[in-house]
Amino acid sequence: MTIIHMDISIVIPTFNEKNNVRLITTRIMNILNREDCLYEIVFVDDSSDDTPIVLEQLCHEFSCVKYLHRKNERGLASAVVEGFCHSQGNQIIVMDADLQHPPELIPLILKRLFQADIVIPSRFVPGGSDGGLNLFRKLISGIARGIGRISIKRLRPISDSTSGYFALKRSVIHNAHLDPIGWKILIEILVKGKYRTVHEIPYSFVAREAGESKMSIKEQYNYLRHIARLVNNSPEDRKFYSFCVIGTLGVLINLFCLHIFLKLFDMGELSSSINSSCIAMIHNFLWNNYVTWREYKSQVLWRRIIQFPQFSLICGLGIAITTLFAQIFLFLGWNIYAGQLLGISVSTSWNFFANSRWTWPVAYNETNREDVKPVVTQELPSKMSWY
Ligand SMILES: Nc1nc2c(ncn2[C@@H]2O[C@H](COP(=O)(O)OP(=O)(O)O)[C@@H](O)[C@H]2O)c(=O)[nH]1
Ligand SMILES: [Mg+2]
Structure with a gap:
């Protein structure tokens, strides 16, 4: 038995793209046939129109085309994950079928x-x-x-984390449990993947010519659910x-106790104010110890x-710090509430940083050890003059 070593897999999710799949296939083939590589184009299709028929024809015509049809299932991101499982390339490119992502960028x-993992x-x-x-979509997307x-x-350092066009080494997702909600598979990979370097290349997102966009309000809601789940599963976020929620609760408790x-x-x-502040402080400390830094409770007694x-x-x-800001604003004749608010933001950041660094120092060390900060680079447009 000969083992074929696949270099590149192009994974394309499709939903009702019968007028686009042939076009995208030929454009990709025109480009990749010029490169010295072995490649496959893997469509993962959830269509309810004739797209599967066209895909079937393409599979017969070209041995590099594969497709997978999912019945009664929807979801762009889950389709891409399915594509990862059914593809073999060491390098994977994900792109849309509607030609909004120019295949001509593939060689670069x-x-x-x-050089880069993603x-x-x-x-x-x-x-x-x-x-x-259009302007509305730009606003929503922003x-x-x-x-x-x-x-x-x-x-944070990625300029286009919701892009549907991206490429990665297969090692990035090796052993990663990808379980996205909705559309934005790239954020799932950026949070759960194992990588050191990300490189961004400028490109022009082209207007769709055939078929229509399937983006909907429901997908925006799914995006928020996806973000919330990723935050919840990521201790560093x-x-x-x-810390902020516990701090806000602490303020309410402080005011309530003051009143009592x-x-x-x-x-x-004076004593009412001091006593209520102490109670709030104890409340905040306990919750932060048992929730915020729960993974990092110290075993050392003196600590x-x-x-x-x-x-x-x-x-x-x-x-x-908060008082200082309020006083400076007052001195300058500015609004004291604005000063207090700015002071609260600065002091919250200080409190969080300092407590991570000194009160729960293991947390600080662990975070730094786990979080080997990926290096993000960007292509200079001048280097792309050929494109
Ligand atoms: N498999 C699959 N593909 C989808 C689904 N929804 C959208 N797509 C595909 O994902 C790509 C991007 O969708 P599109 O509607 O163009 O989104 P837009 O570019 O953000 O307007 C296209 O290739 C669609 O055919 C889905 O539920 N399942
Ligand atoms: Mg599109």
């Missing part, structure tokens, strides 16, 4: 895939454009990308949100003893 993508043709690096989208970047650390001490116990203002005073000291400095 493959060249860059020698290559992303991007609409948002200098030289790229998302001209193929907001979606922004939410992803704010929520998930690994997406979950920690900060958990003043009105029910008739205590003085456990000094943890609470350390936490209080750091948070005390945080209160001083």
